[in-house]
Amino acid sequence: MNRLKAALEKIMEKGCDMAVISKSENVFYLTGFRPSARAFLILADEPILMVTRMDIDEAENLSIDVLEFKKSEDVKEKIESISPMAVIFEPSLPIGTFSKLKGSFKFTIEDIIGDLRMIKEKVEIEHIRKALRIAEESFMEVEVQGVEAMIAANLEYHMKINGSMKPAFDTIVASGVRSSNPHAEVSFNKIKTPVVIDWGATWRYYHSDTTRTLVRGEDEEEILDILLDAQREGVKAAKPGVKASYIDEVVRGVISEYGYEDNFIHSTGHGIGLEVHEPPSLSANEDIRLEKNMIITIEPGIYIKGEFGARTEDMILIKKNPKILNTLPSRI
Amino acid sequence: MNRLKAALEKIMEKGCDMAVISKSENVFYLTGFRPSARAFLILADEPILMVTRMDIDEAENLSIDVLEFKKSEDVKEKIESISPMAVIFEPSLPIGTFSKLKGSFKFTIEDIIGDLRMIKEKVEIEHIRKALRIAEESFMEVEVQGVEAMIAANLEYHMKINGSMKPAFDTIVASGVRSSNPHAEVSFNKIKTPVVIDWGATWRYYHSDTTRTLVRGEDEEEILDILLDAQREGVKAAKPGVKASYIDEVVRGVISEYGYEDNFIHSTGHGIGLEVHEPPSLSANEDIRLEKNMIITIEPGIYIKGEFGARTEDMILIKKNPKILNTLPSRI
Numbered sequence: 001m002n003r004l005k006a007a008l009e010k011i012m013e014k015g016c017d018m019a020v021i022s023k024s025e026n027v028f029y030l031t032g033f034r035p036s037a038r039a040f041l042i043l044a045d046e047p048i049l050m051v052t053r054m055d056i057d058e059a060e061n062l063s064i065d066v067l068e069f070k071k072s073e074d075v076k077e078k079i080e081s082i083s084p085m086a087v088i089f090e091p092s093l094p095i096g097t098f099s100k101l102k103g104s105f106k107f108t109i110e111d112i113i114g115d116l117r118m119i120k121e122k123v124e125i126e127h128i129r130k131a132l133r134i135a136e137e138s139f140m141e142v143e144v145q146g147v148e149a150m151i152a153a154n155l156e157y158h159m160k161i162n163g164s165m166k167p168a169f170d171t172i173v174a175s176g177v178r179s180s181n182p183h184a185e186v187s188f189n190k191i192k193t194p195v196v197i198d199w200g201a202t203w204r205y206y207h208s209d210t211t212r213t214l215v216r217g218e219d220e221e222e223i224l225d226i227l228l229d230a231q232r233e234g235v236k237a238a239k240p241g242v243k244a245s246y247i248d249e250v251v252r253g254v255i256s257e258y259g260y261e262d263n264f265i266h267s268t269g270h271g272i273g274l275e276v277h278e279p280p281s282l283s284a285n286e287d288i289r290l291e292k293n294m295i296i297t298i299e300p301g302i303y304i305k306g307e308f309g310a311r312t313e314d315m316i317l318i319k320k321n322p323k324i325l326n327t328l329p330s331r332i
Numbered sequence: 333m334n335r336l337k338a339a340l341e342k343i344m345e346k347g348c349d350m351a352v353i354s355k356s357e358n359v360f361y362l363t364g365f366r367p368s369a370r371a372f373l374i375l376a377d378e379p380i381l382m383v384t385r386m387d388i389d390e391a392e393n394l395s396i397d398v399l400e401f402k403k404s405e406d407v408k409e410k411i412e413s414i415s416p417m418a419v420i421f422e423p424s425l426p427i428g429t430f431s432k433l434k435g436s437f438k439f440t441i442e443d444i445i446g447d448l449r450m451i452k453e454k455v456e457i458e459h460i461r462k463a464l465r466i467a468e469e470s471f472m473e474v475e476v477q478g479v480e481a482m483i484a485a486n487l488e489y490h491m492k493i494n495g496s497m498k499p500a501f502d503t504i505v506a507s508g509v510r511s512s513n514p515h516a517e518v519s520f521n522k523i524k525t526p527v528v529i530d531w532g533a534t535w536r537y538y539h540s541d542t543t544r545t546l547v548r549g550e551d552e553e554e555i556l557d558i559l560l561d562a563q564r565e566g567v568k569a570a571k572p573g574v575k576a577s578y579i580d581e582v583v584r585g586v587i588s589e590y591g592y593e594d595n596f597i598h599s600t601g602h603g604i605g606l607e608v609h610e611p612p613s614l615s616a617n618e619d620i621r622l623e624k625n626m627i628i629t630i631e632p633g634i635y636i637k638g639e640f641g642a643r644t645e646d647m648i649l650i651k652k653n654p655k656i657l658n659t660l661p662s663r664i
Contacts, residue, residue: 053597053598095430096441149492154489160485186497285403
């Protein structure tokens with residue numbers, strides 16, 4: 001399997017001879033198996049997947065070796081039996097688990113699989129596009145009226161009926177003054193504009209993530225215009241070879257020109273795939289450079305405390321000519 | 333605030349003078365504030381909550397000090413400025429973050445807040461009961477017919493309309509042979525019996541978790557009878573003072589009497605509250621003793637590979653006379 005081979009090469013590049021993969025998205029990425037409970041992929045010359053009893057039947061058809069474990073100590077024992085020189089652990093590994101796995105071997109902490117996952121394969125791009133199609137079609141089936149919770153419930157219902165495994169994240173429907181909080185939870189308030197709707201679907205474990213803001217009146221329209229201007233410049237800049245931080249700089253620059261730099265209180269976007277938020281981050285400190293076949297979001301937002309907020313978010317496939325994957329109009 | 337005081341006492345009991353709380357459920361438990369992004373509660377004589385820019389406005393009304401941080405190093409700096417002797421970190425802390433926070437101080441890894449959270453206060457019991465009531469009422473509004481995904485979508489829709497913030501977890505509707513997988517994902521298959529439905533609601537961040545299995549025919553009825561027998565014995569045994577592992581022993585014992593010990597492939601239950609799965613675990617290695625006002629699930633299951641499976645799950649409030657919180661009949 002190419003992904004396993006690429007991972008093994010990454011391990012060697014780092015001067016190690018083993019990686020212990022515990023993040024379930026990474027286990028899935030490398031093995032095609034999605035554990036329903038804790039699982040550890042011991043990645044060395046002969047990869048071994050260690051799963052709990054509940055997963056053993058489902059995992060037994062894999063082409064790599066599968067073993068059952070009861071407690072972390074069983075995994076440690078297996079690792080030590082292979083006598084690794086230097087082991088890579090993932091940054092996401094909980095320290096409680098790490099303290100049970102660490103042994104007499106040297107170790108380092110690196111997100112090697114996250115690096116691989118940034119560049120999407122053809123089949124991954126198809127899955128992400130399908131998730132986005134489900135999300136957009138479902139949105140078209142929902143009336144933006146009534147109370148926030150009803151709109152969110154309808155959207156999630158239609159996504160599931162249309163094949164989404166689950167919402168990519170808690171659907172945000174934040175209206176009126178509540179729209180000034182970028183992560184507002186849905187309420188039973190009757191909506192008034194602006195209405196920020198941030199939603200996504202899941203298809204074969206891949207996600208979509210889109211935001212639209214319904215605006216009315218000059219003040220709200222003006223803010224959305226600024227966001228669309230900023231987003232347009234961001235998309236234009238999102239070419240292979242540029243730093244992810246540069247897109248943030250460009251988008252933030254446009255918003256600053258209009259005097260709203262203090263109202264754009266989150267990053268400009270993020271990679272998306274098996275996780276909704278994955279590298280690269282489109283923010284000031286991100287050194288990763290964009291490459292062909294990355295998929296990112298560009299999502300400028302302006303939040304005016306006590307008044308209202310707005311955000312617009314599309315998914316972009318990085319190519320020589322960056323491609324917006326969304327087909328839904330930016331104004332709803 | 334009593335919870336903060338209790339946490340500080342726990343810290344001293346462990347011979348430490350600071351804890352760094354990063355698990356969002358624990359931050360919420362101690363401060364009443366639910367961070368939407370990363371947050372660190374530095375718990376010492378003068379507690380300080382460190383949040384990102386996105387959360388700073390929402391957090392500023394808290395009665396404890398709130399500071400903004402940009403990167404983990406800012407949090408480390410703050411910790412070191414207090415010169416702690418010995419710091420408690422949580423087992424759930426990702427090792428990547430831990431490596432940025434650790435300093436010249438001594439540290440230990442303990443889940444002190446998890447210990448506190450096991451015993452539910454009156455208001456917490458009310459929230460959990462409300463979550464359960466929403467889940468059960470919603471279930472009554474849904475017809476168990478058609479395809480699995482449709483039933484799950486309907487259930488989740490009704491829970492949201494009835495006030496649930498979100499499903500407590502991905503709703504399971506697993507029918508026919510798929511019921512033999514305890515964590516089956518919903519499909520677009522038309523249901524046939526048995527139909528295992530495992531669902532929960534969320535109310536003010538507190539969860540419910542219930543399973544019912546619709547059975548038809550003698551074989552399926554017989555399995556459900558065994559599960560109900562096992563569950564009944566488990567509930568009877570769930571008294572203050574007994575080890576959580578003892579409930580597992582009792583329930584597993586009944587299932588073994590009928591010869592199905594190899595088909596009960598998961599633990600007997602778990603604590604529930606701000607997380608769906610929280611301590612204590614009702615499994616063989618759990619040393620924690622039940623105490624008054626814990627809330628646990630008891631959920632025996634029998635899974636016959638290639639044929640079918642069944643599970644029944646209720647929520648139990650630990651009292652001198654353990655109280656089943658569910659009101660829905662065990663046979664649907």
